[in-house]
Amino acid sequence: MSTNNNISRRSFVKNISLASGGLILACNYSLFSNEMNTTNAVEFNPNLFVQLNTDGSLILIASRSEMGNGVRTSLTSVIADEMEADWNQVSVKQAVGDAKYGDQNTDGSRSILYLYETMRKMGAMTKAMLITAAAKTWQVPESECHAQNHFVIHTGGKKIGFGALAETAKTLEIPTNITYKNPKDFKYIGKSLKSIDVANYANGSAIFGIDKRLPNMKFAAIARCPVTFGTVQSFDKSAAMKIRGVLDVIEIPRIEKPFGPLGGIAVIATSTWAAFEGKKALAITWNYGKNETYDSEAYMVEITKNVHQPAKVEKEIGNVDQAFASANKIIESTFQLPHLAHAPMEVPNAVAWVQGDTCQVWAPTQDPQTAREEVTAYLATTSDKVTLNVTFLGGGFGRKSKPDYIVEAVILSKAIHAPVQVVWTREDDIKHGYYHTVSSQYMKASLDNQGRVTGWLHRFALPSIMSTFTPGIEFAQNWEIATASDIPYEIKNLKVEVGQAPAHVRIGWMRSVINIPHGFAVNVFADELAFAANKDPLEFRLDLIGSDRLEDTKDPIKYDTKRLKNVLKRAAKNANWHQPLPNGHAYGIAVQYSFYTYVASVVEVSMLNDKIKVHNIYTVIDCGTVINSDTVKAQLEGAAIFGMSLAFYGKITAKNGIIEQNSFSDYPLIRMNEIPKVHVDIVESTENPTGVGEPGVPVIAPAIVNAIFKLTGKRYYNLPLSDYNLV
Amino acid sequence: MITLLINDKKYKLDIAPEMPLLWAIRDVIGLTGTKFGCGIGACGACKVLVNATATYSCLTPVKDVVGKKITTIEGTTPNLQLLQEAWAAFNVPQCGYCQPGQLITATSLLNTINNPSDTDIDEAMSGNICRCGTYQRIKSAIQHTVELKNQTK
Numbered sequence: 001m002s003t004n005n006n007i008s009r010r011s012f013v014k015n016i017s018l019a020s021g022g023l024i025l026a027c028n029y030s031l032f033s034n035e036m037n038t039t040n041a042v043e044f045n046p047n048l049f050v051q052l053n054t055d056g057s058l059i060l061i062a063s064r065s066e067m068g069n070g071v072r073t074s075l076t077s078v079i080a081d082e083m084e085a086d087w088n089q090v091s092v093k094q095a096v097g098d099a100k101y102g103d104q105n106t107d108g109s110r111s112i113l114y115l116y117e118t119m120r121k122m123g124a125m126t127k128a129m130l131i132t133a134a135a136k137t138w139q140v141p142e143s144e145c146h147a148q149n150h151f152v153i154h155t156g157g158k159k160i161g162f163g164a165l166a167e168t169a170k171t172l173e174i175p176t177n178i179t180y181k182n183p184k185d186f187k188y189i190g191k192s193l194k195s196i197d198v199a200n201y202a203n204g205s206a207i208f209g210i211d212k213r214l215p216n217m218k219f220a221a222i223a224r225c226p227v228t229f230g231t232v233q234s235f236d237k238s239a240a241m242k243i244r245g246v247l248d249v250i251e252i253p254r255i256e257k258p259f260g261p262l263g264g265i266a267v268i269a270t271s272t273w274a275a276f277e278g279k280k281a282l283a284i285t286w287n288y289g290k291n292e293t294y295d296s297e298a299y300m301v302e303i304t305k306n307v308h309q310p311a312k313v314e315k316e317i318g319n320v321d322q323a324f325a326s327a328n329k330i331i332e333s334t335f336q337l338p339h340l341a342h343a344p345m346e347v348p349n350a351v352a353w354v355q356g357d358t359c360q361v362w363a364p365t366q367d368p369q370t371a372r373e374e375v376t377a378y379l380a381t382t383s384d385k386v387t388l389n390v391t392f393l394g395g396g397f398g399r400k401s402k403p404d405y406i407v408e409a410v411i412l413s414k415a416i417h418a419p420v421q422v423v424w425t426r427e428d429d430i431k432h433g434y435y436h437t438v439s440s441q442y443m444k445a446s447l448d449n450q451g452r453v454t455g456w457l458h459r460f461a462l463p464s465i466m467s468t469f470t471p472g473i474e475f476a477q478n479w480e481i482a483t484a485s486d487i488p489y490e491i492k493n494l495k496v497e498v499g500q501a502p503a504h505v506r507i508g509w510m511r512s513v514i515n516i517p518h519g520f521a522v523n524v525f526a527d528e529l530a531f532a533a534n535k536d537p538l539e540f541r542l543d544l545i546g547s548d549r550l551e552d553t554k555d556p557i558k559y560d561t562k563r564l565k566n567v568l569k570r571a572a573k574n575a576n577w578h579q580p581l582p583n584g585h586a587y588g589i590a591v592q593y594s595f596y597t598y599v600a601s602v603v604e605v606s607m608l609n610d611k612i613k614v615h616n617i618y619t620v621i622d623c624g625t626v627i628n629s630d631t632v633k634a635q636l637e638g639a640a641i642f643g644m645s646l647a648f649y650g651k652i653t654a655k656n657g658i659i660e661q662n663s664f665s666d667y668p669l670i671r672m673n674e675i676p677k678v679h680v681d682i683v684e685s686t687e688n689p690t691g692v693g694e695p696g697v698p699v700i701a702p703a704i705v706n707a708i709f710k711l712t713g714k715r716y717y718n719l720p721l722s723d724y725n726l727v
Numbered sequence: 728m729i730t731l732l733i734n735d736k737k738y739k740l741d742i743a744p745e746m747p748l749l750w751a752i753r754d755v756i757g758l759t760g761t762k763f764g765c766g767i768g769a770c771g772a773c774k775v776l777v778n779a780t781a782t783y784s785c786l787t788p789v790k791d792v793v794g795k796k797i798t799t800i801e802g803t804t805p806n807l808q809l810l811q812e813a814w815a816a817f818n819v820p821q822c823g824y825c826q827p828g829q830l831i832t833a834t835s836l837l838n839t840i841n842n843p844s845d846t847d848i849d850e851a852m853s854g855n856i857c858r859c860g861t862y863q864r865i866k867s868a869i870q871h872t873v874e875l876k877n878q879t880k
Contacts, residue, residue: 068821068859194818201823202814204760204800208824211759219754244743271742272763273750345764345772345824345858394762394824395858426765630818634861638821641860664769664856673849675862 050126056163063095065106065366067393070631073196077188082123086150097368097388105367109595109691116689128175133168192630209364209391212351214419221275224264227288227657228505239281245274258469261408292657294504303461306499307442315485318493323455327446335521336718339652340436346394347429352409353419358385363406364393371403397511431659434508437462439517443525451533456491458484461499463507474502483518486553490546512697515594519698523590527706538572557596567600567620575602575618588707590699595691598622603703612726614676624687636680636696643700645669648727734802744790749773751789760800760827771855772828775799781835800827806837813868821859
């Protein structure tokens with residue numbers, strides 16, 4: 001048994017007895033600073049709730065958003081485990097957006113990282129109080145009592161159910177000494193619990209944002225300027241108003257904030273269809289504004305020029321120029337990747353009901369607190385008047401961190417004095433996103449006569465996510481540089497430079513973010529160097545990572561090269577890397593450390609009639625302590641498909657400032673007939689739990705490209721592969 | 728007035744005959760298990776059974792399905808029920824949003840072919856997109872259901 005006495009009495013903000021006879025516990029303390037999200041002013045102060053009813057039923061609150069990440073199950077199962085609760089007695093309630101829960105921003109693959117210990121505390125503390133309550137009831141020492149599967153049991157054989165102890169427990173002081181379970185006694189943590197919501201997903205009863213219905217609710221669709229930040233010059237609503245079901249047409253202004261609505265012309269109707277039809281019938285003249293010049297093809301030429309000349313030096317170790325001058329061999333390559341759209345299956349949508357100075361929102365949001373702040377600011381009210389209900393999210397991938405679509409619903413509800421549901425069309429989603437950045441990357445390395453890397457230059461230009469927050473930023477910022485400057489390779493002379501890249505669309509984060517471009521360039525380039533050095537790509541990469549060490553990054557969590565090499569070796573072993581494959585098949589390998597997690601994938605491809613087929617993907621993940629192994633497995637299976645989609649098809653382009661893609665017809669995603677077999681292997685570990693949702697994505701595209709090279713001798717530096725007619 | 732037969736229940740609706748079935752189901756009747764994904768028949772989230780065949784409800788005007796038997800994810804058919812059990816057993820869904828459409832399509836497949844091959848499954852299911860990438864489990868759950876049906880025959 002381990003003990004933790006570090007909880008301050010002051011940190012427990014509440015010990016409230018419920019009228020229903022239940023027991024509520026809340027705790028408030030910080031784990032890590034919130035280093036990435038710049039708009040979230042909320043402190044990292046988790047408050048998590050347990051409600052035990054007198055009938056033994058246990059309601060556990062999920063403070064993070066469910067978007068396929070399994071978080072409603074994983075977070076609550078930790079509480080249940082430490083509490084010795086019976087999972088069959090558990091139901092999960094979704095928290096509304098409220099700072100009292102601590103940081104609820106469900107992105108950055110950090111829900112478990114941030115909340116695991118807090119959840120354990122919530123459970124362990126509850127259990128301690130139930131044991132005290134039982135001891136008090138029986139007039140025996142607490143040391144003679146223990147909890148097991150929703151009961152407290154006395155050494156003498158007496159037992160009492162948790163529910164029966166609720167009344168007594170609620171009168172007790174919060175304990176200062178919390179005793180934790182020995183991990184070997186975990187019942188749920190580290191095992192495979194099915195999603196608590198699986199039945200509701202399968203029978204259609206899970207309520208996503210788009211499924212929310214209110215009496216007298218109106219439906220709305222909005223026509224937005226095809227060019228980012230363009231405005232309405234004039235419009236004619238007469239044709240739209242003639243469509244059956246159309247009630248009103250309203251102009252809404254752009255709100256010039258990072259998550260502000262783009263503005264446009266809204267059609268209010270009695271059904272989504274009528275709103276969509278009304279929108280089509282609008283005649284609008286737009287002022288396109290300065291982004292009208294955005295041509296992504298010309299832009300790629302421009303940013304590529306910026307990486308083919310010296311740029312802003314962000315990191316230099318040793319002397320790269322000298323290393324290049326004395327090289328046995330120089331290799332240089334340029335990598336170009338396009339914008340991407342998140343395209344969650346559920347389009348952005350929200351229901352808002354503004355009544356007087358209060359507002360209720362129901363929305364699929366990854367970040368309910370930021371959404372609440374934006375709504376509060378728009379209504380010029382106080383946050384206590386705004387209730388932000390979080391529904392299921394039909395996918396998020398970072399798109400639903402940005403609440404522009406929620407504010408749209410609020411604007412319209414306020415305008416028409418009725419509940420309104422705003423629904424984006426798929427075309428709206430593809431054409432008005434917060435796009436994953438476009439990038440050009442130049443890499444240059446020198447090899448000595450033993451084929452060892454002596455110098456490494458990584459120079460890249462990409463519009464920064466920060467340009468969305470601070471217009472005018474034209475260079476990649478801090479964490480967008482760290483993935484390149486903190487590469488885990490033992491190279492004596494290393495330089496990272498950043499080239500200029502102004503943004504002409506809203507740039508946002510998408511599943512695995514900067515690891516997509518950096519993971520691609522670094523992994524493909526390393527493979528290229530291996531072949532130039534005439535070495536096996538696996539052995540070459542292991543040598544490049546070098547000695548076992550903790551990398552001295554600025555982050556509180558250091559990465560461990562031993563763990564990185566381990567996932568690489570293990571993926572190779574699982575794939576039988578050194579065994580010959582069937583004729584016409586080849587392996588490619590890639591490894592990436594992201595969100596504090598180590599992932600390697602080996603991909604097996606073949607070519608038939610000049611088309612690629614991916615047969616197998618062997619992924620190994622080391623994410624420290626595993627909470628739900630089936631969820632980890634599922635996330636990695638899904639990440640492989642997500643990675644394949646961007647490798648095969650992912651491309652958003654702009655011409656005259658207008659996004660050229662429309663829907664799944666011209667922004668294709670991987671389908672059933674294209675899938676490989678994904679084999680996921682999870683490293684057993686007692687280290688801190690780290691990210692799972694994103695780290696599986698960035699290795700896939702480079703591993704595929706490396707496999708194609710091995711097979712054909714041709715190296716593809718740009719994505720998507722559909723541009724080369726390979727898919 | 729348009730009369731629709733959905734999940735064995737009759738609905739008399741005062742709607743335009745051109746309204747796509749999807750929106751009649753979701754916005755007028757209020758059965759929200761059937762999902763909107765793209766509106767152009769490219770993703771399959773909106774599929775319902777018309778008689779026994781999976782149909783893109785986003786492309787089907789209500790006037791075309793008058794007098795036909797419509798089954799949504801909220802309905803019951805023997806194959807749908809078996810598949811739903813397999814979906815739970817394999818913990819298939821991630822975000823869950825596309826799964827009603829996936830289940831309806833799989834039901835239609837099993838309604839048509841008793842013992843579908845891998846290729847049959849790929850062909851039938853390729854009209855349905857899952858952005859979370861649950862395809863492998865969908866496939867396993869379908870194969871499991873087929874095996875189960877064959878065993879109990």
